[in-house]
Amino acid sequence: MPENANIPKQAGSDIRRAARLSVAPMMDWTDRHCRMFHRQISRHALLYTEMVTAPAVIHGDRDKLLGFDVREHPVALQLGGSDPAQLAQAARIGADWGYGEINLNCGCPSDRVQSGAFGAVLMKSPDLVAECVAAMIAAQPVEVTVKCRIGVDDQVPEAVLPDFLSKIAAAGVSRVTIHARKAWLQGLSPKDNREIPPLDYPLVHAMKAEFPQLHISINGGIATLAEAQAELAQGLDGVMVGRAAYHQPMEVLGAADAEIWGDGRPVDPFEVAEAMKPYIARHIASGGRLHQITRHMLGLFHARPGARRFRQILSEGATREGAGLELFEIALSAPREQANEA
Structure with missing residues (x-):
C-alpha cells in the first residue's frame, strides 16, 4: 500500500x-x-x-x-x-x-x-x-x-x-x-x-x-x-x-x-534554508546523502552576496562521506556574513 x-x-x-x-x-x-x-x-x-x-x-x-x-x-x-x-x-x-x-x-x-x-x-x-x-x-x-x-x-x-x-x-x-x-x-x-x-x-x-x-x-x-x-x-x-x-x-x-495568490509576504532565503534543515537531518538519518538534497539548492542565493561561496562549499563537500548539517551550516555562513555586513 x-x-x-x-x-x-x-x-x-x-x-x-x-x-x-x-x-x-x-x-x-x-x-x-x-x-x-x-x-x-x-x-x-x-x-x-x-x-x-x-x-x-x-x-x-x-x-x-x-x-x-x-x-x-x-x-x-x-x-x-x-x-x-x-x-x-x-x-x-x-x-x-x-x-x-x-x-x-x-x-x-x-x-x-x-x-x-x-x-x-x-x-x-x-x-x-x-x-x-x-x-x-x-x-x-x-x-x-x-x-x-x-x-x-x-x-x-x-x-x-x-x-x-x-x-x-x-x-x-x-x-x-x-x-x-x-x-x-x-x-x-x-x-x-x-x-x-x-x-x-x-x-x-x-x-x-x-x-x-x-x-x-x-x-x-x-x-x-x-x-x-x-x-x-x-x-x-x-x-x-x-x-x-x-x-x-x-x-x-x-x-x-x-x-x-495574495497570500503572505515574500520569503527570505535564510528562512527557506532553516525550513529545510529538519528534512535534511531526517534524510541523512535514514541513510541518504547530503548532496541528494543540496544539489537542488545551489541557486538559493543566486545573485546575492556570498552565493558563489555557498555553491562552492556544497558542490565540493556535499558528496563526501559523512557530510551533513554541519557542512550545510558552513555553506550558509558565507551569505549570512555578507548579509550581516550589508
Whole structure:
C-alpha cells in the first residue's frame, strides 16, 4: 500500500488555482527533494514530478518512482507513454499514490522518448493522444492534463495545434500546458529544442481565445515572476516555468505567494534554508546523502552576496562521506556574513 494512499487528494479547484504558476517537470531535477525545497519557497505553486514512463510505473520500484512527502502538495505526476491501456493502469496507480493530477507528456523531444513513440512525437498522432487521455480519465478520479508543443518538424502550428486541442478536449481534457515552441525531432538536442525554435506566444494566446473553455498554461522562455504575471494579465490561466525556477528559485517563487495568490509576504532565503534543515537531518538519518538534497539548492542565493561561496562549499563537500548539517551550516555562513555586513 503506498504511503500516501489514505491522504486526501487535492481537489480539482485547488489544483487549478495552484496552476496559476507551476514548476515544469524536468528530468533528473524535479525529484522529491527538489520539490520539497521548492515547497518551502512557495506554498501554492503547482509542482510536477520528473516524467515517469507508464511501464516503469507498472513494473518498477514504485516507492522510488512515485514516493513523495504529503507536504509537497499540490503535486502532479507526469507520465510518458502511448499505449492507452498502459497509461490507464499507470494513471490509476498514480491516483492511488495520492497525486492531485496526472499529466501526459506530449512535448519531450529526446531520442530516448522518441524511440518509445511518445513525448513530442505524439503531436503527429492527435487521435492516439485522445484515445490515451480518454482511457486515463476513465480509469481513475484524478484530473488528466496534457503538456504539448505547438507542433513538430514541418508541421504548421496554426493548423495542427487547434486540431490537437479540439481532439483532446473532446476526449475529456480541460487543462493543457503549451510549450510555445516547435520541437524538431531530428537535428536538435533536447537542450537546443528548448532554445533554438522561436517562441510563439501569440499563438498560445490565440488558442485561449479559440478554446475559452480550456484552462491553458504557457511554457517556454519565461524567466521571471514579472514575465509570468504579464502572461496571466493577457488572459492565460497559468504559467509554467522551467529552468529559471530551478536555477533562480527565489526570483521566480520567492514572492509568488504574495503577488499571484495574495497570500503572505515574500520569503527570505535564510528562512527557506532553516525550513529545510529538519528534512535534511531526517534524510541523512535514514541513510541518504547530503548532496541528494543540496544539489537542488545551489541557486538559493543566486545573485546575492556570498552565493558563489555557498555553491562552492556544497558542490565540493556535499558528496563526501559523512557530510551533513554541519557542512550545510558552513555553506550558509558565507551569505549570512555578507548579509550581516550589508
